Amino acid sequence: MTAQRVCGLSELVQDEARRVEVGGVAMAVVLDGNGEVHAIGDTCTHGDISLAEGFVDGDTLECWAHGSAFSLRTGKPLNLPAYEPVPVFAVTIDGDDVLVDPSVKLDLN
Numbered sequence: 001m002t003a004q005r006v007c008g009l010s011e012l013v014q015d016e017a018r019r020v021e022v023g024g025v026a027m028a029v030v031l032d033g034n035g036e037v038h039a040i041g042d043t044c045t046h047g048d049i050s051l052a053e054g055f056v057d058g059d060t061l062e063c064w065a066h067g068s069a070f071s072l073r074t075g076k077p078l079n080l081p082a083y084e085p086v087p088v089f090a091v092t093i094d095g096d097d098v099l100v101d102p103s104v105k106l107d108l109n
Contacts, residue, residue, distance in 0.1 A: 003092055003099035010096050012037065017061055019052035025102035027089060028052040030072055032059055037093060038072035039100045041086035045077065051086070 006020040012031035019042055020027050026042035028051045042051050044063040051070065055062045060078060062069040068082035075085040088106045092099040 001101055001103040003090075003101040005097045006039070006100050007098050008096045009037070009093060009098055012098070015056040017052040017054060017056055019050055020100075022100055022102045026050070027100065027102070028054075028061060029091075029098065029100070030056055030061060032056065032072060034059075037091045037098055039089040039091050040070060040072060040075050041088075043086070044068060044070075044082060045084035045086055046082035 001023055004022045014031050015033055017028040017030045020029055027039045028042045030038045044051055046066055046068050049063055049065045051061050051063055054064045059072045060069040066081050069078045070086055075088040089100050090104050090106055
């Protein structure tokens, strides 16, 4: 699969997550306070909860249900109860288009 347009850069709100689905893969896309765009798996590894409904704080996305925060850069949980990481996807910006390839997961371990 190749990178697909998931939204426009101008559609993203700083420090808010947006849920998108590409090729059957749900992702949370975030424009952080530094102007960087991140795409991570949308489902909390502790429970079947959408991370896009959570809270962005710096370079983390916190699950609203149980409080586990995940690094937007590595996908690793930073606190319990989650202990498994979520996938992180490469993001490409082309003009106003935010592109993500769901078949390319970054290995940041």
